[in-house]
Amino acid sequence: MPERYSDDLPEAEKNGWKLSDRTKQIAKGFRLDVPVAFERLTCESLLWALLQVTDLDLMVKGGLLHDQRVRQTGDADLTLERRLSAPALYGAVSAAAAHLRKYGLAVEIGEVHALDMGGKGSGFRVPVTAKIGPTRVVAHLDVGFGPRPEGAVRREFKSLFMGPTFAAWAQPLEHQVADKVAAIITLGAGNTRLKDFADLSRMYRTGLNDTVIARALVSTMRERKADTSILLKECPEGLSPEFAAANRAIWKEYLAQHDEALHMDFEAVAGDAFAWWQDIQDEMLRLAERDELEPQARLEAPAVVPENGKVVDLDAYRRMKA
Incomplete structure (x- = not known):
């Protein structure tokens, strides 16, 4: 990754630099934690891409349910009704990562490992590293499995950092x-x-x-x-x-x-x-x-x-x- 922006860069890398600058400006404008802002943008973008390249029907939980200006978060917590194996989940998130490259997010997926979901059965943690222009990001997705609770509704998730908007189920507060x-x-x-x-x-x-x-x-x-x-x-x-x-x-x-x-x-x-x-x-x-x-x-x-x-x-x- 070059150390400074240049008009000679490939289009995807230009997009990454522009996205990095925009995210920093928005985060600083709202006096938010800049590294956490990049983590949230990465997770939001991955969920959007996951819905673009798979038929998974996911429910968002955790901090992504809340406005970043009220409750800052840098990871994603989601539930899938259909259970996936670790290799299948790795493949799905890897496909989503590949889909993001042309938009300036160079995302790498780490080894998926089992996660105790607090007695609700086992789930997985998917480690994520990304390069957005000059910015390195470390985040993760926590994925559980099970039926949606009564009261869950589909809603639009809009990014404060002008990332992609996606529609998904939301866990009732x-x-x-x-x-x-x-x-x-x-x-x-x-x-x-x-x-x-x-x-x-x-x-x-x-x-x-x-x-x-x-x-x-x-x-x-x-x-x-x-x-x-x-x-x-x-x-x-x-x-x-x-x-x-x-x-x-x-x-x-x-x-x-x-x-x-x-x-x-x-x-x-x-x-x-x-x-x-x-x-x-x-x-x-x-x-x-x-x-x-x-x-x-x-x-x-x-x-x-x-x-x-x-x-x-x-x-x-x-x-x-x-």
């Missing part, structure tokens, strides 16, 4: 919240995923449906074969004041490196997560009492008072734990 809450309450004091707290704080009070979140959370915990008795704890360890206090300094480091736009101390952010947890838990108990959680485990028994002091019948209590 309620299910994204459930994924993050499940991680927080199961990882407990050992949780290092502070970005989940940042995401929950941003999505709190945005009008998401707590009933959908409650159903998705119970389903997620069961799919991950997690201890569902945690769902009845008034304050799981990962949402406790002690956890918030212990991670105060680490949170400041996280903000400085990844999320300077979020001007909140960790106690406030964790407080939002805990308040939302209480709302979701109330909804879970209400659904359990009305026999509206699936799968159901019917057990007739008298009322009990779980840890949080809320009186529910034991039938509902056991359905929460089933």
Whole structure:
């Protein structure tokens, strides 16, 4: 790759230099992390190309669901209904990479390796390196397999960096919240995923449906074969004041490196997560009492008072734990 732009460069390389300059200007104009902006552009472009060269029907999850100006991300998280082998996935993404070359993105695909998808079965991570003009980019695609959840909708994904627009399924935000809450309450004091707290704080009070979140959370915990008795704890360890206090300094480091736009101390952010947890838990108990959680485990028994002091019948209590 030449060290400077020249009119004598091949057209594809010219496109790469122009794309690099444009991405830098847009990222700096919005005061975004420039390397992360290139990572997102690369992932968005790969997903667009993947849809151009294959018949895969994909659902986008994770940070790509959000505007980069609100929540910065540099990787792609997606789900396919049709399961692929590692070689088949490598071939599909390699074909997408080849399709991008004429647009100025020289993308190389690394070795695909298995990835634990949090109890939802195995998936794959696809490492990606790219050259866009003079800029080197390192990113990855995380690919899981399974049915789309109820409420998923097809939408257009437009690139802030003027990359290609593509249409794909979008994971409902309620299910994204459930994924993050499940991680927080199961990882407990050992949780290092502070970005989940940042995401929950941003999505709190945005009008998401707590009933959908409650159903998705119970389903997620069961799919991950997690201890569902945690769902009845008034304050799981990962949402406790002690956890918030212990991670105060680490949170400041996280903000400085990844999320300077979020001007909140960790106690406030964790407080939002805990308040939302209480709302979701109330909804879970209400659904359990009305026999509206699936799968159901019917057990007739008298009322009990779980840890949080809320009186529910034991039938509902056991359905929460089933």
